[in-house]
Amino acid sequence: MEPFVIETDRLVLDLPIPTDRDRVIEYCRDPLFERFLTLPWPYEPRHADFFLETFVPKGWARGNELTWAIRLESGGPLLGIIGWRRDHGDLGFWLGSPHRGYGYMTEATIAVTDRLIRELDLGEVAWECVAGNAASASVARKAGFAYSGEAPTRLAFRDGSHPLSWHGVFGANDDHSPKSGWPA
Ligand SMILES: CC(C)(COP(=O)(O)OP(=O)(O)OC[C@H]1O[C@@H](n2cnc3c(N)ncnc32)[C@H](O)[C@@H]1OP(=O)(O)O)[C@@H](O)C(=O)NCCC(=O)NCCS
Numbered sequence: 001m002e003p004f005v006i007e008t009d010r011l012v013l014d015l016p017i018p019t020d021r022d023r024v025i026e027y028c029r030d031p032l033f034e035r036f037l038t039l040p041w042p043y044e045p046r047h048a049d050f051f052l053e054t055f056v057p058k059g060w061a062r063g064n065e066l067t068w069a070i071r072l073e074s075g076g077p078l079l080g081i082i083g084w085r086r087d088h089g090d091l092g093f094w095l096g097s098p099h100r101g102y103g104y105m106t107e108a109t110i111a112v113t114d115r116l117i118r119e120l121d122l123g124e125v126a127w128e129c130v131a132g133n134a135a136s137a138s139v140a141r142k143a144g145f146a147y148s149g150e151a152p153t154r155l156a157f158r159d160g161s162h163p164l165s166w167h168g169v170f171g172a173n174d175d176h177s178p179k180s181g182w183p184a
Contacts (some may be wrong), residue, residue, distance in 0.1 A: 002111040003065035013068035020078040024048040027096035090126035127168045144176035
């Protein structure tokens, strides 16, 4: 599949590239990532090299892992990453800590969800996070996902476990207004 760029009011979502390496390494060493993400831990430069040189291009070529860099302008510094996995049909995302709290991930999530539904003719886009990841749940809620309950993660964690997680879904005919029923 050919990578496609998505633009929003404030953001450009394009391909993560090898020059993003230093920021990927810096941001993926955030201690929150050990707890909430399935990325390797401790995060080493070779993990960023694999991500940028192999995982991202292969994922696009096969069409099974579509990954975007989040930037303020084309060619600008990386703020974070958002991606969609075909096998689970779900979104995954992170922002470097200096870029949180500006609503960027909500904006990116809405844009990616709409584009995926349109471009791939999907019936729905899913989301999940480890139970208690309030920031992630807040993004999904604000992007208009409906909460569908607690269950083990679909994605296996580093030790092969499937921790309890919160699940949500956005249907092709849904609007982006926040839905009720989310954990407080
Ligand atoms: C999840 C993440 C991308 C959210 O980033 P963000 O910058 O907070 O996203 P947004 O700015 O779009 O904010 C979404 C909302 O969540 C709220 N929020 C942020 N952190 C929160 C927290 N710890 N508890 C409750 N709400 C929180 C924000 O205040 C915002 O709501 P508001 O606009 O009403 O103020 C970011 O926290 C992150 O990268 N975390 C580490 C990686 C991770 O957990 N990824 C998700 C894996 S499923």
